[in-house]
Amino acid sequence: MRRFTFNLLAVLIAAFALIQLVPIDPPENPPLETEMPLPAEVRTLFLRSCYDCHSFETEWPWYSKVAPASWLIKREVDEGRAALNFSAWNRFTAQEQQELPDKIWDVVLSGKMPPAYYLLLKRDAKFSGRDMGILRAWYADNDSGRRSVSAP
């Protein structure tokens, strides 16, 4: 039994070492393009809670260099940047830019963003009642007119 445990451990360690060799694009922060124009206090909130996955200013944690975490994090950031990149606001069409505040308000209000697992890793990324007030005021000034503001 003890021998089995030892062998299993050896296999796991070897597997862990081997998966480090799987080549993936390294985590990187490309040069900033045009940043989404935001009032300073709203930008501070997004910087804290969203920029890790939705900008070119990602703070890569040390374990983002260690497989298999590196694979998951890289994919999450790639998908996040593809959906919304605060550092490359210029890539949206004028209409998309106009509708962005609606989308942002929706995902934060519904609790879809920031993702729950991210909040486990970074507690202070959670929107407090005060943060929601700041976001709501910004949204009220910037909603695309597609519909009226719903209360938080």
Ligand code: HEC
């Ligand atoms: C841990 C990574 C991560 C963080 C942090 C994060 N997001 Fe996301 N976000 C994603 C990923 C991945 C997607 C694309 C897949 C999806 O829609 O779930 C996404 C999608 C979105 C979308 C597009 C949704 C749609 O239906 O088109 C919006 C808008 C968005 N996020 C806003 C935010 C805002 C605002 C914050 C901060 C309050 C935030 N996200 C924080 C990973 C993240």
